[in-house]
Amino acid sequence: xxxxxxxxxxxxxxxxxxxxxxxxxxxxxxxxxxxxxxxxxxxxxxxxxxxxxxxxxxxxxxxxxxxxxxxxxxxxxxxxxxxxxxxxxxxxxxxxxxxxxxxxxxxxxxxxxxxxxxxxxxxxxxxxxxxxxxxxxxxxxxxxxxxxxxxxxxxxxxxxxxxxxxxxxxxxxxxxxxxxxxxxxxxxxxxxxxxxxxxxxxxxxxxxxxxxxxxxxxxxxxxxxxxxxxxxxxxxxxxxxxxxxxxxxxxxxxxxxxxxxxxxxxx
Amino acid sequence: xxxxxxxxxxxxxxxxxxxxxxxxxxxxxxxxxxxxxxxxxxxxxxxxxxxxxxxxxxxxxxxxxxxxxxxxxxxxxxxxxxxxxxxxxxxxxxxxxxxxxxxxxxxxxxxxxxxxxxxxxxxxxxxxxxxxxxxxxxxxxxxxxxxxxxxxxxxxxxxxxxxxxxxxxxxxxxxxxxxxxxxxxxxxxxxxxxxxxxxxxxxxxxxxxxxxxxxxxxxxxxxxxxxxxxxxxxxxxxxxxxxxxxxxxxxxxxxxxxxxxxxxxxxxxxxxxxxxxxxxxxxxxxxxxxxxxxxxxxxxxxxxxxxxxxxxxxxxxxxxxxxxxxxxxxxxxxxxxxxxxxxxxxxxxxxxxxxxxxxxxxxxxxxxxxxxxxxxxxxxxxxxxxxxxxxxxxxxxxxx
Amino acid sequence: xxxxxxxxxxxxxxxxxxxxxxxxxxxxxxxxxxxxxxxxxxxxxxxxxxxxxxxxxxxxxxxxxxxxxxxxxxxxxxxxxxxxxxxxxxxxxxxxxxxxxxxxxxxxxxxxxxxxxxxxxxxxxxxxxxxxxxxxxxxxxxxxxxxxxxxxxxxxxxxxxxxxxxxxxxxxxxxxxxxxxxxxxxxxxxxxxxxxxxxxxxxxxxxxxxxxxxxxxxxxxxxxxxxxxxxxxxxxxxxxxxxxxxxxxxxxxxxxxxxxxxxxxxxxxxxxxxxxxxxxxxxxxxxxxxxxxxxxxxxxxxx
Numbered sequence: 001x002x003x004x005x006x007x008x009x010x011x012x013x014x015x016x017x018x019x020x021x022x023x024x025x026x027x028x029x030x031x032x033x034x035x036x037x038x039x040x041x042x043x044x045x046x047x048x049x050x051x052x053x054x055x056x057x058x059x060x061x062x063x064x065x066x067x068x069x070x071x072x073x074x075x076x077x078x079x080x081x082x083x084x085x086x087x088x089x090x091x092x093x094x095x096x097x098x099x100x101x102x103x104x105x106x107x108x109x110x111x112x113x114x115x116x117x118x119x120x121x122x123x124x125x126x127x128x129x130x131x132x133x134x135x136x137x138x139x140x141x142x143x144x145x146x147x148x149x150x151x152x153x154x155x156x157x158x159x160x161x162x163x164x165x166x167x168x169x170x171x172x173x174x175x176x177x178x179x180x181x182x183x184x185x186x187x188x189x190x191x192x193x194x195x196x197x198x199x200x201x202x203x204x205x206x207x208x209x210x211x212x213x214x215x216x217x218x219x220x221x222x223x224x225x226x227x228x229x230x231x232x233x234x235x236x237x238x239x240x241x242x243x244x245x246x247x248x249x250x251x252x253x254x255x256x257x258x259x260x261x262x263x264x265x266x267x
Numbered sequence: 268x269x270x271x272x273x274x275x276x277x278x279x280x281x282x283x284x285x286x287x288x289x290x291x292x293x294x295x296x297x298x299x300x301x302x303x304x305x306x307x308x309x310x311x312x313x314x315x316x317x318x319x320x321x322x323x324x325x326x327x328x329x330x331x332x333x334x335x336x337x338x339x340x341x342x343x344x345x346x347x348x349x350x351x352x353x354x355x356x357x358x359x360x361x362x363x364x365x366x367x368x369x370x371x372x373x374x375x376x377x378x379x380x381x382x383x384x385x386x387x388x389x390x391x392x393x394x395x396x397x398x399x400x401x402x403x404x405x406x407x408x409x410x411x412x413x414x415x416x417x418x419x420x421x422x423x424x425x426x427x428x429x430x431x432x433x434x435x436x437x438x439x440x441x442x443x444x445x446x447x448x449x450x451x452x453x454x455x456x457x458x459x460x461x462x463x464x465x466x467x468x469x470x471x472x473x474x475x476x477x478x479x480x481x482x483x484x485x486x487x488x489x490x491x492x493x494x495x496x497x498x499x500x501x502x503x504x505x506x507x508x509x510x511x512x513x514x515x516x517x518x519x520x521x522x523x524x525x526x527x528x529x530x531x532x533x534x535x536x537x538x539x540x541x542x543x544x545x546x547x548x549x550x551x552x553x554x555x556x557x558x559x560x561x562x563x564x565x566x567x568x569x570x571x572x573x574x575x576x577x578x579x580x581x582x583x584x585x586x587x588x589x590x591x592x593x594x595x596x597x598x599x600x601x602x603x604x605x606x607x608x609x610x611x612x613x614x615x616x617x618x619x620x621x622x623x624x625x626x627x628x629x630x631x632x633x634x635x636x637x638x639x640x641x642x643x644x645x646x647x648x649x650x651x652x653x654x655x656x657x658x659x660x661x662x663x664x665x666x667x
Numbered sequence: 668x669x670x671x672x673x674x675x676x677x678x679x680x681x682x683x684x685x686x687x688x689x690x691x692x693x694x695x696x697x698x699x700x701x702x703x704x705x706x707x708x709x710x711x712x713x714x715x716x717x718x719x720x721x722x723x724x725x726x727x728x729x730x731x732x733x734x735x736x737x738x739x740x741x742x743x744x745x746x747x748x749x750x751x752x753x754x755x756x757x758x759x760x761x762x763x764x765x766x767x768x769x770x771x772x773x774x775x776x777x778x779x780x781x782x783x784x785x786x787x788x789x790x791x792x793x794x795x796x797x798x799x800x801x802x803x804x805x806x807x808x809x810x811x812x813x814x815x816x817x818x819x820x821x822x823x824x825x826x827x828x829x830x831x832x833x834x835x836x837x838x839x840x841x842x843x844x845x846x847x848x849x850x851x852x853x854x855x856x857x858x859x860x861x862x863x864x865x866x867x868x869x870x871x872x873x874x875x876x877x878x879x880x881x882x883x884x885x886x887x888x889x890x891x892x893x894x895x896x897x898x899x900x901x902x903x904x905x906x907x908x909x910x911x912x913x914x915x916x917x918x919x920x921x922x923x924x925x926x927x928x929x930x931x932x933x934x935x936x937x938x939x940x941x942x943x944x945x946x947x948x949x950x951x952x953x954x955x956x957x958x959x960x961x962x963x964x965x966x967x968x969x970x
Contacts, residue, residue: 027585036568071853076572076588078585090857090858095853097851105968106699107906112906120859122843124841249627303757309760309763364966365966373703373893374895374953375953378891378949380890381887381948382946384943385942385950388943406774491754529778539764539768542768553753554749
């Protein structure tokens with residue numbers, strides 16, 4: 001085993017890819033206590049692509065998202081957005097946390113939640129003007145929730161809650177959309193609606209990154225995939241990285257129930 | 268003086284009170300552990316504050332009936348009744364309204380306490396109210412207790428302890444394994460009710476010793492302290508009982524030689540000192556141990572990442588990584604690897620390659636769970652297995 | 668309402684209202700963050716903070732006391748957080764350990780030191796003495812425009828009004844970040860909000876309200892006002908702005924009704940002396956909560 005030789009040219013090319021990437025993380029490590037949730041993760045998103053993070057339970061998928069957005073503080077590692085430090089580029093990213101992570105009993109209406117997405121535009125005391133409201137309503141319209149604008153959020157179904165969260169991100173009008181388990185516990189119609197919106201975002205040049213748990217739909221929904229199990233097992237276009245061998249490596253013996261069967265996955 | 272007090276040389280009453288406080292402390296420590304493990308520690312705060320209106324009303328009623336308002340058993344019965352009402356109110360608010368348990372606890376404890384204060388001010392205006400001495404229930408006062416009261420305290424503390432010990436099995440079951448308890452036919456609701464009953468009795472008996480503002484500490488502090496020393500359920504109960512007992516004993520003994528000081532704060536501070544020592548110095552979860560462990564871990568992670576970057580010819584971005592590697596002579600200040608650094612980097616890369624093979628291979632499933640990015644593979648595999656892995660690195664199979 | 672009202676009741680009433688509203692405003696956010704008992708903890712640790720400040724400076728002055736109490740509140744919150752994280756102890760239990768220990772320390776310090784020259788004792792700390800804050804220089808409503816009489820206002824009134832102003836300004840200024848980080852902390856951090864310092868600022872502002880109030884009315888009313896009016900308001904509406912408005916209204920109502928009942932209630936039933944106003948205000952806030960819990964339009968989840 002000898003140390004791999006990397007030419008200066010190859011290194012420069014890798015650096016150029018990283019700078020051009022909407023979101024690139026390098027050496028990202030997060031640990032809860034003494035065990036790493038993710039270890040030394042490198043991930044470089046392709047601009048204008050939809051990327052899925054896939055891996056078994058406890059593989060650190062959500063942790064990777066949160067650490068990439070510095071929602072949690074990593075033990076080590078760097079994050080760049082279009083080659084710049086994340087802190088300066090917050091406006092370019094819209095984040096959709098897990099639906100279950102908030103208290104839906106909070107006293108607020110659907111439209112107010114969407115307006116929360118415009119926090120960076122509005123600032124501390126900026127007035128909510130007609131154009132902001134219109135922007136929020138357009139976002140709601142894209143997820144089919146216009147009729148629910150003045151509804152109390154506690155009265156929504158799981159799927160409707162997820163649509164509201166997506167609308168909040170849409171109102172931010174960002175370049176990069178980062179979603180944590182957007183299809184967890186939602187009805188089939190909502191799943192369809194959400195994926196349509198995400199594909200639409202991609203087709204207008206936005207970059208999408210989502211934690212996804214349903215292996216069967218990965219090839220349908222996504223362009224690129226990151227297979228994660230504490231470390232990155234494989235990453236790249238679905239056709240290249242989403243292979244039986246790589247899945248086996250990521251899931252170990254645990255794939256028996258979730259195995260993608262090429263024949264049944266089509267149906 | 269303190270030595271005399273600690274060795275129970277200060278007369279019959281003081282001895283009774285001290286022993287009673289110790290027994291009460293043990294009972295509170297044990298009962299509090301169950302409360303703590305059911306994540307309802309602060310319910311006891313509502314229960315204890317809710318005793319005040321009962322104490323006041325009992326006094327008023329006993330005076331109105333022509334008796335002596337200071338009769339302790341009567342006051343304690345009043346305390347128990349209003350504490351039970353307060354507990355029911357907390358339960359009702361939590362189940363019937365959208366309020367969380369924390370809000371319900373805060374609301375009940377403040378309102379009942381406020382009502383209690385109103386009743387105390389009424390009593391102060393009564394002819395017999397001036398010497399009622401009900402303030403002693405706020406912070407506890409054991410000095411100069413009447414003999415009957417001292418006997419009552421010691422006997423009821425012993426009874427509470429006995430009760431706790433009798434009900435220990437179902438309580439343990441509900442606290443440590445509620446699912447199993449339900450499956451084996453126990454009703455969690457009933458066990459919780461029994462637990463709250465015990466907490467209520469501990470509170471009422473503790474009123475005279477610790478006072479209603481601080482009794483919650485006697486229930487919580489021992490359990491939290493014990494948690495720093497062990498992960499074993501049974502041990503938590505024993506350690507908590509011991510901490511509670513020592514707090515009660517030392518607190519009451521100290522109070523016997525300093526009658527001007529309220530007993531409650533002393534008891535609480537003794538317990539808290541034990542807690543503080545545990546927080547700082549306990550080997551597993553203590554602050555000192557955690558900080559040291561975390562720093563060492565962070566350094567290992569940075570070092571490993573630095574070595575891997577070196578092996579793959581990538582630049583090292585993070586300042587901390589560079590500093591650590593420079594200090595160990597693995598790289599020069601300008602980032603170039605030394606001979607030593609090159610060797611270490613090659614070793615790290617080899618380790619990582621071996622690991623990735625092991626993790627991909629189902630026959631190593633057990634070993635793969637030991638992966639944390641840091642453990643050298645030699646610690647996990649036998650030399651034979653290692654040779655097996657290495658042979659596969661030498662002859663890589665075709666990858667798609 | 669004649670001159671007697673102005674001299675004897677106006678200032679305690681105003682102080683009571685300021686206290687109630689100043690505590691209820693941050694209480695809304697504490698309630699929604701499931702940190703209602705932080706209010707309880709704060710009001711307990713105010714005592715040791717004030718006692719330590721007094722022992723260090725040797726006088727009862729507002730500045731050092733405010734600093735001492737705010738410092739104690741911050742210390743308590745940090746200690747609670749440290750115990751919670753390091754020991755993996757549930758927040759409620761961590762809170763119970765910290766505030767009881769600090770309160771016990773405060774009581775012992777107080778009893779051991781010579782504070783007889785100043786009115787600083789445990790009972791006063793618990794339920795204050797709102798009724799004594801009268802305006803002796805007033806002889807009618809005209810005194811409100813008389814500079815000489817105004818100079819004789821009890822110092823607690825302007826102090827409490829200032830505290831209310833600070834609290835209200837904080838809530839107004841940071842309304843959006845507070846609402847956002849309370850509802851969805853992960854998202855708030857995602858848009859770059861520093862939720863940690865913001866949460867600490869909320870605690871400090873609550874502590875400012877608690878300290879200013881503590882001096883005038885004691886800690887029991889502080890806990891009641893942190894929790895009861897916001898909890899009652901939550902059952903009246905499903906919108907944050909409306910909830911905060913309702914809570915301020917309920918707080919003021921409790922203060923007025925409580926004060927009046929404490930002062931005049933006993934007279935109505937034929938007794939001569941009044942009862943504790945602080946206790947009565949807390950009791951009335953409990954009655955308001957009880958009414959909304961039984962009849963509030965949004966009292967249950969999903970309603």
